[in-house]
Amino acid sequence: MEFYHLKSFVAVAKAQNLTKAAKELHTTPPAVSAHIKALEQELNVTLFERTSKGMLLTPQGIALREKAQNTLNSAHDFIQSASLTDAALTGHLKIGLNLSSRVLNCQDLLMQMQSEFPNISLELSSSNSSQILSDIEAGKLDGGYTFDQSGSEFLAKFIANRNITTVMPKVWVNSQQSEFELLENGTWIGMGTSCPFDNELVSRLPKAKISHYSSYDELTRIELVSQGFGASFVDESDLVGLPESVHQTSIIDFDLPLFFVVSARRQKEPLIQALLNQVALQTE
Structure with missing residues (x-):
């Protein structure tokens, strides 16, 4: 599992739209779609229901969204803490x-x-x-x-x-x-x-x-x-x-x-x- 898969999952869950999520992540909708598909295959679950109103979380997706966000937050905190130990902060x-x-x-x-x-x-x-x-x-x-x-x-x-x-x-x-x-x-x-x-x-x-x-x-x-x-x-x-x-x-x-x-x-x-x-x- 890659962190960018989780980022795409969280972004789509928030935006409920591939195009908007891709814009936030500075990538393309096909790339975000591929990330979601790879994550669903690895977890063997369906994370989103594709509807006319957008990408809606399934019950499994809802259950995993918060855990994905917490994982990303922990990784971000780790990186920031490492950065703060750098005396040459510029x-x-x-x-x-x-x-x-x-x-x-x-x-x-x-x-x-x-x-x-x-x-x-x-x-x-x-x-x-x-x-x-x-x-x-x-x-x-x-x-x-x-x-x-x-x-x-x-x-x-x-x-x-x-x-x-x-x-x-x-x-x-x-x-x-x-x-x-x-x-x-x-x-x-x-x-x-x-x-x-x-x-x-x-x-x-x-x-x-x-x-x-x-x-x-x-x-x-x-x-x-x-x-x-x-x-x-x-x-x-x-x-x-x-x-x-x-x-x-x-x-x-x-x-x-x-x-x-x-x-x-x-x-x-x-x-x-x-x-x-x-x-x-x-x-x-």
């Missing part, structure tokens, strides 16, 4: 940042990765949580910091709860209106579509107006606030060195859980495992 990782690298304390992670895996290069890419999750799912990012752990397609490591506070132009402040009224009636600088910050704003101040200006970079938003373009949510750690023209208020502060997220289907890859191990060390 590759490139692209990480999404939803906050500044200073706030996320990326310096420690970068230094530790450089020390443990000198042949792995790291690229940092700033964005908002929603876009980071989308890029991880699409394979454009290898991992990232987000305020959302989303669904089962992701593996999330809890980092910390972050306190989110509010900054607004100091020229707004007056004795006629409370800070809450100023924020409710004023214009807000957004972070982008589906960003948790913008979602919190709609939830807490449904009457607030989001301006045409938005930025996922916190320092850029603070600069826009200082120029009078509107108010903004920022991480509390970014209050260091606020411009004189910016006023901070805690009246609608809230916490958001911060996670480090990777694709669940990639969690056993050597580069991803190396990254997750170092992220875990930073949170201990």
Whole structure:
């Protein structure tokens, strides 16, 4: 019995279609069909019923599918474990940042990765949580910091709860209106579509107006606030060195859980495992 026979069996069981399974396996439908036939002959069972609706598992096929998947998983884990013992692990990782690298304390992670895996290069890419999750799912990012752990397609490591506070132009402040009224009636600088910050704003101040200006970079938003373009949510750690023209208020502060997220289907890859191990060390 060959492993590629089992791979074809599992792929067809999942897709219920030879063409789709072949595409997933980067081969041809006749090749997949031959693998299934060889496996059926060796096991002396019929694994699939060929119907107008596709390739449907027989009772024998259903009974053997999970065992086949477990066998493939064990082989994959063995290979990945062997790869991780290689001190010369080489590759490139692209990480999404939803906050500044200073706030996320990326310096420690970068230094530790450089020390443990000198042949792995790291690229940092700033964005908002929603876009980071989308890029991880699409394979454009290898991992990232987000305020959302989303669904089962992701593996999330809890980092910390972050306190989110509010900054607004100091020229707004007056004795006629409370800070809450100023924020409710004023214009807000957004972070982008589906960003948790913008979602919190709609939830807490449904009457607030989001301006045409938005930025996922916190320092850029603070600069826009200082120029009078509107108010903004920022991480509390970014209050260091606020411009004189910016006023901070805690009246609608809230916490958001911060996670480090990777694709669940990639969690056993050597580069991803190396990254997750170092992220875990930073949170201990």
